[in-house]
Amino acid sequence: MTTSHSAEAPPPGHLQEHFDATISRDQRIEPRDWMPDGYRKTLVRQIAQHAHSEIIGMQPEGEWITKAPSLRRKAILFAKVQDEAGHGLYLYSAAETLGADRADLTDRLIEGRQKYSSIFNYPTMSFADVGVIGWFVDGAAICNQVPLCRSSYGPYARAMVRICKEESFHQRQGYELLMTMMRGTEAQRDMVQDAVNRWWWPSLMMFGPPDDSSPNSAQSMAWKIKRHSNDELRQRFVDMTVPQAEKLGVTLPDPELRWNAERGHHDFGTPDWDELMRVIKGGGPCNDQRMQRRRSAHEEGAWVREAATAHAAKQAARAEKGAVA
Numbered sequence: 001m002t003t004s005h006s007a008e009a010p011p012p013g014h015l016q017e018h019f020d021a022t023i024s025r026d027q028r029i030e031p032r033d034w035m036p037d038g039y040r041k042t043l044v045r046q047i048a049q050h051a052h053s054e055i056i057g058m059q060p061e062g063e064w065i066t067k068a069p070s071l072r073r074k075a076i077l078f079a080k081v082q083d084e085a086g087h088g089l090y091l092y093s094a095a096e097t098l099g100a101d102r103a104d105l106t107d108r109l110i111e112g113r114q115k116y117s118s119i120f121n122y123p124t125m126s127f128a129d130v131g132v133i134g135w136f137v138d139g140a141a142i143c144n145q146v147p148l149c150r151s152s153y154g155p156y157a158r159a160m161v162r163i164c165k166e167e168s169f170h171q172r173q174g175y176e177l178l179m180t181m182m183r184g185t186e187a188q189r190d191m192v193q194d195a196v197n198r199w200w201w202p203s204l205m206m207f208g209p210p211d212d213s214s215p216n217s218a219q220s221m222a223w224k225i226k227r228h229s230n231d232e233l234r235q236r237f238v239d240m241t242v243p244q245a246e247k248l249g250v251t252l253p254d255p256e257l258r259w260n261a262e263r264g265h266h267d268f269g270t271p272d273w274d275e276l277m278r279v280i281k282g283g284g285p286c287n288d289q290r291m292q293r294r295r296s297a298h299e300e301g302a303w304v305r306e307a308a309t310a311h312a313a314k315q316a317a318r319a320e321k322g323a324v325a
C-alpha cells in the first residue's frame with residue numbers, strides 16, 4: 001500500500017486497518033506503506049543495533065588477521081571480517097528505507113546513545129577464539145536471524161536472506177578450524193576447551209534478557225518483527241550446539257546441562273543476567289577499547305567521506321549541466 005500520509009499524521013482508521021490486515025495475513029510492509037510510529041521506531045532501533053553489532057563485531061576477530069597461523073587461515077579470516085562489514089552496510093541501508101540517516105546512526109553509536117551486541121565486548125585471547133566465535137557467535141546469530149528472514153518489514157527480511165547464507169558459511173569455517181585444532185596437540189585441544197569455557201555463557205546472553213524481563217518482545221512479536229521469543233531462540237541454540245560439542249570432543253561449561261526427555265529439549269543453567277546488564281551498560285571487559293577503536297576509525301575515515309561527498313556533488317552538477325544542455 002502506498003500513501004502520501006506522513007507518519008506523524010493521526011492514522012485514519014483504514015490505514016491502521018490495512019496495516020493490521022497486512023501483518024495478520026503474513027504479508028510484508030514496504031517502505032512507502034503507512035506504518036505506526038512505534039513500528040518504525042522499533043525497527044530503526046533493532047536494525048541499527050544489529051548494524052552496529054556487525055561493524056563492532058569486526059574487531060575481536062580482526063585482531064587475529066595479522067597473527068593467523070597460515071596464509072590460508074589469514075585469507076579465510078580476512079574474507080569473514082569483510083563479510084561482516086558488508087552485513088553492516090546492508091543493514092544501514094535497510095534502516096535508511098525507514099527514513100533514518102546513516103551518519104546520524106553512527107553518531108548515536110559513537111556517543112553511546114545506541115547499543116550493539118554484548119558479545120563483542122569480550123577479548124579474543126587465542127586463535128581458538130576465532131573458531132569458537134564462528135561456531136558459537138555465528139551459530140547464535142543464525143538461530144536468531146533465520147526467523148528474521150520472515151520478519152514483517154520487507155527490506156529487513158530480504159537483507160537477512162543473504163546475511164544468513166554468509167553466517168552459515170562462517171559457522172562452518174569456525175567449526176572446521178576447531179576440528180583441525182582438536183586433531184592437533186594436547187596444547188591445541190586445551191586452547192579450544194579454554195575458548196569454549198570463556199564464550200559459552202556470553203553466547204547464551206546474545207539472545208537478550210529472559211522473556212519475563214524483555215520489555216520489547218511482546219510488541220515486536222505482535223508486529224511479527226520478531227518471530228520467536230528470546231528464551232525460545234536460546235533453547236534452540238542449546239539444542240543445536242550440544243551434539244556438535246560432543247562430536248568435537250569438548251565439554252560445555254554447565255553442570256546443569258542435560259537432556260530432558262519429557263520436554264524434548266536440553267535443560268541448562270541460568271546465565272548471569274547481572275553480567276549481561278553490566279556489559280550492555282558499558283562495563284564489559286572490552287567496551288572502552290571497542291568504542292575507542294570505532295571512534296578513531298570514524299575520525300580516520302573522515303577524509304574518505306569528504307572525498308566521496310565532493311565526488312557525488314561533482315557528478316550531480318555534471319549531470320544537471322548535461323540535462324540543461
Ligand SMILES: CC(C)(COP(=O)(O)OP(=O)(O)OC[C@H]1O[C@@H](n2cnc3c(N)ncnc32)[C@H](O)[C@@H]1OP(=O)(O)O)[C@@H](O)C(=O)NCCC(=O)NCCSC(=O)Cc1ccccc1
Binds near residue numbers: 053054141205206
Ligand atoms: C534479541 C534482540 C538482540 C533483543 O531483543 P529486543 O526485543 O530488541 O530487546 P529486549 O526487550 O529483549 O531487551 C531489552 C534491551 O536490552 C537490549 N539488549 C538485549 N539483548 C542485548 C544484547 N545481547 N546486547 C546488547 N543489548 C541487548 C535491547 O536492545 C533492549 O534495549 P533498548 O530497548 O533497545 O534500549 C533483538 O534486538 C534482535 O533479534 N536483534 C537482531 C539481531 C542482532 O542484533 N544481532 C546482533 C549480533 S550480529 C552477529 O552476531 C553477527 C556476527 C557474528 C560474528 C562476528 C561478527 C558479527
